[in-house]
Amino acid sequence: MLDSFTIRRIQSLMNGYIHEKVPAPLRTMVKLTYVMNNDELILTEERPADERYQWDVLPIARFHWEGEQWKVYAQDESSSWNAVDVIQPCLDFEDLLEQVERDETGIFWR
Structure with a gap:
């Protein structure tokens, strides 16, 4: 299980990443969000749904x-969640986030 310092560091990193990834003028059309529970973080993309004031949630990476x-x-x-074999497990969360961002194989950002 992750310690509270690591959790806060990752939350800070994710908040900065999301702020930089989606320009302010586009935030009414697309949002990046994440959910962090214990030893897991799921990055999602949200877009307006057909129903007013609702958002469709699309998982990007776990x-x-x-x-x-x-x-x-x-x-x-x-x-179903499947391990991404082209990205090697790593101690550094930020390194893995950068690899997901680059998405050289087209798995995450379609």
Whole structure:
């Protein structure tokens, strides 16, 4: 389980990342959000739904702390989380976030 200092550091990193990723004029059309529980963080994209004042949530990536390192997962067509083999598990959360951002294989940002 992650300690409170690490959790706060990751939350600060994610808040800064989201602020930089989506320009202010576009935030009514798309939002990046995340949910962090214990040893897991799920990054999502939200877009306005057909119903007024509702947002559709699309999972982008799942970061999971396993065996003293972070591992990245992506969802398949059946909404199952699968390990992303091209991204090696790592101690540094920020390094994995950068690899998800670059998305050299087109798994996350479609």
